[in-house]
Amino acid sequence: MQRLALFDLDNTLIDLDGAFRIWAEEFAETRALGREAAGWLIALNREDLPHREAFFARVRERFALPDPVEELWTGYRRRMPYLVHCRLEVLTGLSDLRAAGWLVGIVTNGTADNQLGKIQRTGLVDAVDAYALSGIEGIRKPDTGLFEIAARRCGVNLADGGWMVGDHPVADIGGGHAAGLRTVWIDRRAWPGHEHSPDYVVTDVIQAIDILRDANE
Numbered sequence: 242m243q244r245l246a247l248f249d250l251d252n253t254l255i256d257l258d259g260a261f262r263i264w265a266e267e268f269a270e271t272r273a274l275g276r277e278a279a280g281w282l283i284a285l286n287r288e289d290l291p292h293r294e295a296f297f298a299r300v301r302e303r304f305a306l307p308d309p310v311e312e313l314w315t316g317y318r319r320r321m322p323y324l325v326h327c328r329l330e331v332l333t334g335l336s337d338l339r340a341a342g343w344l345v346g347i348v349t350n351g352t353a354d355n356q357l358g359k360i361q362r363t364g365l366v367d368a369v370d371a372y373a374l375s376g377i378e379g380i381r382k383p384d385t386g387l388f389e390i391a392a393r394r395c396g397v398n399l400a401d402g403g404w405m406v407g408d409h410p411v412a413d414i415g416g417g418h419a420a421g422l423r424t425v426w427i428d429r430r431a432w433p434g435h436e437h438s439p440d441y442v443v444t445d446v447i448q449a450i451d452i453l454r455d456a457n458e
């Protein structure tokens with residue numbers, strides 16, 4: 242199998258939940274929303290609403306905010322790239338993979354400004370061969386098309402196989418499997434009730450990188 246490794250971004254290569262907690266505390270503090278607000282925002286985030294617009298509609302209603310939903314969401318997208326970081330060991334793991342002859346890509350759902358900002362600010366832009374963002378391409382995981390774009394940008398054909406690593410059972414594992422890739426699921430105990438059948442289950446992306454390296458030796 243060719244050495245193609247595709248990774249999800251949020252809560253796979255970067256700790257989005259950790260960054261979200263910081264954002265929630267900042268947001269609550271700046272707007273003087275009270276002691277319970279940050280916890281409420283974090284709990285709402287766990288509900289995994291279908292879209293951030295739906296999230297901010299609930300936030301606006303709950304705190305009777307004057308700002309339009311679109312502005313709240315824009316402010317969030319502008320801030321988040323500054324709150325996320327990629328652990329040095331993850332950046333090193335990716336560069337070790339590439340040194341061993343792997344092609345490495347990011348396949349992520351989200352708006353162009355937010356996802357691109359995070360990829361650039363974390364240094365991941367220099368640690369991978371290519372990325373495919375749903376907000377730019379107009380296709381979302383689990384659609385195979387987004388995996389195809391990432392593979393092509395890495396200079397290879399998706400039909401020749403590879404790996405997908407991610408935390409979302411449907412978008413990453415279901416999507417990766419449908420794209421003909423072997424899959425490593427990062428189990429964050431966050432998706433009760435979702436069906437999935439990954440080839441491997443780990444709790445951290447570093448373990449996934451180790452599996453890839455061993456599998457193709």
Ligand SMILES: [Mg+2]
Binds near residue numbers: 249251409
């Ligand atoms: Mg994710």
